[in-house]
Amino acid sequence: MIIKTPRLKKGGAKNVYLENVSHAVTRPAMESRRVQMYLLMLLADTAVLLGSFVLAGGVYRDQWPNEFAMAMGWAFLPIFLVIAVYQRCYSIRALDEVRYAIGQAGIALVLSAMLCTVMIFYAKAATEFSRVMLSLALVAAFAGMALVRVVMHLVLRRIYGPSVSSVLVVMDGGPKVDIRGAQIVHAEDFDISGVQSSPNSLDRIGRLMRGMDRVVVSCAVDQRTKWANVMRGAGVRGEVVSTALQELGAIALEREGGQSFLVVSTGPLALHARIFKRGMDLAITVPAVLVLSPLLLLVALLIKLEDGGPVFFVQQRMGANNCLFDMLKFRSMRVEKLDSKGARSTSRDDDRITRIGRFIRKTSIDELPQLLNVLRSEMSIVGPRPHALGSLAGEKLFWEVDADYWQRHALKPGLTGLAQVRGYRGATETENHLKDRLEADLEYIRNWSILRDIKIIFATARVLVHPNAY
Template sequence: MYLNQVNSDVAQPAMEGRRVQLYLLMLAVDAVLVMGSFFLAGGVYRGEWPLPFAISMGWAFLPIYIVIATYQRCYSVRGLDEWRFAIGQVVLTLVISGMLCTVMIFYAKAATDFSRVMLTLALTFSFVGISIFRIVLNALIRRSYGPSVSAVLIVMDGGPPIDIPGAQVVHTDTFDINDANDNPQGLDQIGRLMRGMDRVIVSCESDRRSDWASVMRSAGVRGEVLSVAIQQLGAIALEREGHQALLVVSTGPLALHARLFKRIMDIAITVPALVLLSPLMLLVALLIKLEDGGPVFFVQPRMGQHNCLFNMLKFRSMGVGKGDTAGARSTSRTDDRVTRIGAFIRRTSIDELPQLINVLRSEMSIVGPRPHALGSQAGEKLFWEVDRKYWQRHSLKPGLTGLAQVRGHRGATQTESHLVDRLDADLEYIRDWTLWGDIKIILATARVLVHPNAY
């Protein structure tokens, strides 16, 4: 017995056929719903059933929709597995198709009968109908096929376990993969297992990877080999340069357009904010100067993007010469170093306002992981000694506010868990960044400007 086999002759090739049938079903239902939407829109708008122009417009719109929907992967494995993705692609397809249809009508000189209201109604009805159909279809697919319509086979051959929902798992016994290429019967057995699979993943010892790779290439399947060493490196892709294969272990978290949008938002907020808040900032500067005659700003080196240091500005809230540039001592609630005006501006977060200048200099962003002082400690350890992932938070510009702050992670880090909570939030922000997410964090910041841990 070469393999502990579960259903070696399961008709996995039929899965691909079923997917094709589901794609055709989706396409047919989409076509019916689109035409029905134009029929309904014409009746609602003009009260004529059917409205000839609405039907003609539907026939013109339908082929455009189908072509764009195919290009936008509306009929794909992911479109079957994830209803949110499916609905998102439908929205994009309807918008693009609507714009193209409008252009066609304009150039066909049929604008005299054209109604933007009727087209909008038809697109709205189409969206509602197709979205409901996608949700219902996804529920039926999950009931019939499990979490995915992809056929995945996991071969366990002495490597670490792999957990993929819905995947078939087989374990090797006495089969010697080293002799597989000289054993037609063994190759036949493996080939029958792999036939029709969308993915075959092998977890094996390092000395057997090349043999499994050869077998999977000859079987003509998408083959993947789990590597603990690569997993420890955190590799995210494989690049080829000539005849050399290179592992990609890191990449910038944001694409160029995302960095551009984020910078535009920073400037759009910072410039008006500096203008509007300048009277308040001048008043605070005057009060700080009047209290003890010392400098207005506290300048402290902090770690910024790319692990590069920059001088972060704050309104000085402690007595002259009492500020801790290294940040080794966290400020406590009854800290005797804090001045009277300092206590107020720290409690209300006004002391952070000069960092708008750092944002203007492009050293910081409005939203991002908060920059920490180099000597900051959690318990008895420096921040980077608590978790090796700490430095990864510097892949984006530090922010005036961030996800950790709106979740209430502020103030002294008295225990290691306090730092871990902040780090987890920062890494989540970097991983899941969206412009809308930044906007939500900015709005949520208003709730935590005055915070019990701000002292």
């Protein structure tokens, strides 16, 4: 929702108009109201959590209320609240995005349960501890907290619109700005020429910006310094739109030694995120290799028996940090027709594919040797799929289609990815086929999370057998 102020009519009294606008446009400061919302959500979580333990005790031991269940609840509560605050369960984003709010509450419950279990183990209280009761309470608590957040989200949207943040956009000859829930004013409707010497002019602008969480100015280059001084004086979080920085893809500004530096790349995932991702890779891959070893040996034997050629097809692909690695696949093509560069995409009735090769490609079994690439830390379970270096989209190499292509290698390539679960598989017959995949890969990199990896892993089960897998 974009809220626009009325434009000044020619010949109108500008001072009177601005006085009215400054009162009409400025929303009340939201900070104190958000604090109230955080406290309300925290109190609701407290009630839900304690109520869940009462419910679990009653269901499991048929006693209402069960004293032991209540004691467990009161012991669990402070652990949960500390972790919930750390997990930003009570934040602006949690008020604005219901899925984020529910996800963070779930993570806080799981982490609290893990910590609680460790504490019980070291306290040697395991004989008194009820795992069933805790599990019932956690399920009930998650359902209750999710319901609280859905209801709160609906109420806040009705009262405050799409966001509980107050954002003001000032248009002063710069490019169009589209920010959800922002209020828009036009600089031509008020005079800033006297801001360096006119208290009245500063007062008008100050009233316009007062109470805003964020002020964004879109102006010409020669006006940026003036607007920067105005926003510093107003004491608001001020931002200036820059088309030049947009072209560079700047994401932040760093200052050191009196100099300013534009940050144009985020670097690798944070250390804790890389540890979580690698831990999940190993937790899945090691058991998978053990469980699937009979199948792997059988497929290897069938490939060898069909034509006596090598079992594996080894091909250089581009991996993380734009570094090459040798990717493994079960060989599905005839030895004399192998395409080491990947210049020719596989077609539906490709004469290069062997009989066993057709089956393992259709069922994605040919990709299973890449579990070894995961063990060698060259790949991950989830990530952008590595492409053959000679792959073409239409008549162009992949990196010739879009200048952003190389950005997809910011993370390790994966056995599966967001593009694959969205159905982007098979030959890239047109440039749009590649652009769809690239857009999905870059979206995955920008919004990476362990929870999203888990969702993609489960979603992959639906596309293992795919009409474009040939």
